[in-house]
Amino acid sequence: MDGEIRVPIDSDADIVIARQQGRALAERLGFSATDQTIIATAISEVARNIIKFAKRGEIVLNKVMKNPEHGIAVTARDQGPGIADIQLALQDGYSTGNGLGMGLPGCKRLMDELEIKSSKGNGTIVTMKKWTM
Numbered sequence: 001m002d003g004e005i006r007v008p009i010d011s012d013a014d015i016v017i018a019r020q021q022g023r024a025l026a027e028r029l030g031f032s033a034t035d036q037t038i039i040a041t042a043i044s045e046v047a048r049n050i051i052k053f054a055k056r057g058e059i060v061l062n063k064v065m066k067n068p069e070h071g072i073a074v075t076a077r078d079q080g081p082g083i084a085d086i087q088l089a090l091q092d093g094y095s096t097g098n099g100l101g102m103g104l105p106g107c108k109r110l111m112d113e114l115e116i117k118s119s120k121g122n123g124t125i126v127t128m129k130k131w132t133m
């Protein structure tokens with residue numbers, strides 16, 4: 001039950017699917033309606049970044065356990081251009097894409113944990129977690 005869910009991200013419609021799948025898993029894991037919305041919003045932001053900067057990639061959703069807590073892990077993975085300066089990318093207002101530059105810093109505030117693995121030319125992996133308590 002609740003094995004890994006993988007959503008390929010190739011178009012705007014896939015962002016909606018990832019968002020819905022994330023919300024549904026969060027509900028099954030016992031997150032409040034508010035937390036379900038928060039998790040869905042963070043998923044939208046990283047999925048949108050995949051489309052915008054890498055064109056395609058995937059979102060992977062998992063249940064995670066850390067006794068006595070459990071939670072949700074969201075991994076956004078792509079093989080796009082990568083991020084040269086991760087600390088800069090996490091700052092409010094930094095955007096190389098004419099955006100508001102609020103997506104990644106917003107995710108960091110919405111979720112309990114956020115980690116980025118990326119380097120120029122090697123794609124990007126954003127892992128985010130939220131715990132039920």
Ligand SMILES: Nc1ncnc2c1ncn2[C@@H]1O[C@H](COP(=O)(O)OP(=O)(O)OP(=O)(O)O)[C@@H](O)[C@H]1O
Nearest residue numbers: 049053082089095096097099100101102103104124
């Ligand atoms: N998957 C990715 N691949 C390559 N670069 C990325 C990726 N995700 C984010 N970035 C880089 O990090 C910056 C900050 O991302 P963030 O989501 O915070 O802002 P944005 O997408 O530019 O604007 P907003 O999300 O507010 O519309 C981006 O402008 C881009 O340079």
Ligand SMILES: [Mg+2]
Nearest residue numbers: 045049103104
């Ligand atoms: Mg963004």
